[in-house]
Amino acid sequence: MENKKPLSIIKIGGNIIDNPSELKQFLNDFSKIEGHKVLVHGGGKSATKMAKSIGLVPQMIDGRRITDAPMLEVAVMIYAGQINKNIVAQLQALETNAMGFSGADGNLIQSVKRNHPTIDYGFVGDVQKINTSLLETLISNEIVPVFCAITHDKNGQLLNTNADTIASELAIALSAVFEVTLNYCFEKPGVLYDSxxxxxxxxxxxxxxxxELKTKGAIHSGMIPKLDNCFNSLSKGVQKIRIGHHQMLQNTNSVCTTIQL
Structure with missing residues (x-):
C-alpha cells in the first residue's frame, strides 16, 4: 500500500484571533509548515463582543454556546465573514494559497441540529459527514482550506458548530487518506495541572x-470537550495530537501536551 502523505490540521482559538500581533505571528508560523495543511478557527470572543454591542446576551453551558437565531446571524457574520476572510487574505500575503470555507461550501461539512434531552442549544450543529473526496482534491492541488465554525444541514440551515469538534472530525475523516497530525493551538503552553x-x-x-484530573476538578469547562475530541480522534485513526502554544509548530523542542490513548 502506498505510504500516506502527512497532513497537519491546526485549530486556533479566540485568544489568538483577538490579538492582531499574535495572529500575525501564528499565521507566519503556519505558512512555514511544510507539506499539506488545513486551518480551523474559532472566534467566540469576537462574536460575543459583537453580540453585546447590539444588545444580545450570549449564553454558554459547559463551554458550549447556545445559539438562537439572532446569535446565529452574528456568528455567521463574524466567523464566516470577517475572521475567515481576514485570515485568508493574510495567508495570501505569506504566499500560502488559502481558501476560506464554511461547511456549506462544496457540502464539505454536513451537520444535524443538536437534539438534547434537557437543553435547547438552538442552531447548534453536530457533525455528521465530511466530504473527504473534495477535500482530498483541494489539498492535493496545494489549496490550504481555512474552515470557520459554521456548518449546514443540507436543508438550507446554517449551524454554529464547535471549532474543536470540526478540527477533530476533519482529522478523523482525512486520516483515511493522509497521515494526520492534529494541533490545537491556544494562548497557553499546553494542558496545565494548575490553570x-x-x-x-x-x-x-x-x-x-x-x-483523574476531571474528578479532581483540575480540568474543567472548555478543556473537557477539547480533550474528549482528542481521545475520540486518536481512537479513530488520527496519528498524533498536540495541544499548546503555536510556537510548537516551528520549534520541535517547544513545551506542549501530547495526547495519547
Whole structure:
C-alpha cells in the first residue's frame, strides 16, 4: 500500500484571533509548515463582543454556546465573514494559497441540529459527514482550506458548530487518506495541572490521567470537550495530537501536551 502523505490540521482559538500581533505571528508560523495543511478557527470572543454591542446576551453551558437565531446571524457574520476572510487574505500575503470555507461550501461539512434531552442549544450543529473526496482534491492541488465554525444541514440551515469538534472530525475523516497530525493551538503552553500556573504543563495526557484530573476538578469547562475530541480522534485513526502554544509548530523542542490513548 502506498505510504500516506502527512497532513497537519491546526485549530486556533479566540485568544489568538483577538490579538492582531499574535495572529500575525501564528499565521507566519503556519505558512512555514511544510507539506499539506488545513486551518480551523474559532472566534467566540469576537462574536460575543459583537453580540453585546447590539444588545444580545450570549449564553454558554459547559463551554458550549447556545445559539438562537439572532446569535446565529452574528456568528455567521463574524466567523464566516470577517475572521475567515481576514485570515485568508493574510495567508495570501505569506504566499500560502488559502481558501476560506464554511461547511456549506462544496457540502464539505454536513451537520444535524443538536437534539438534547434537557437543553435547547438552538442552531447548534453536530457533525455528521465530511466530504473527504473534495477535500482530498483541494489539498492535493496545494489549496490550504481555512474552515470557520459554521456548518449546514443540507436543508438550507446554517449551524454554529464547535471549532474543536470540526478540527477533530476533519482529522478523523482525512486520516483515511493522509497521515494526520492534529494541533490545537491556544494562548497557553499546553494542558496545565494548575490553570493559573503556565509552568505546570502536563507533557503527556492519557485517558487515565484525564479521568483523574476531571474528578479532581483540575480540568474543567472548555478543556473537557477539547480533550474528549482528542481521545475520540486518536481512537479513530488520527496519528498524533498536540495541544499548546503555536510556537510548537516551528520549534520541535517547544513545551506542549501530547495526547495519547
Amino acid at each position: 493559573e500556573d503556565d509552568s505546570s504543563v502536563i507533557p503527556t495526557m492519557d485517558t487515565a490521567l484525564y479521568s
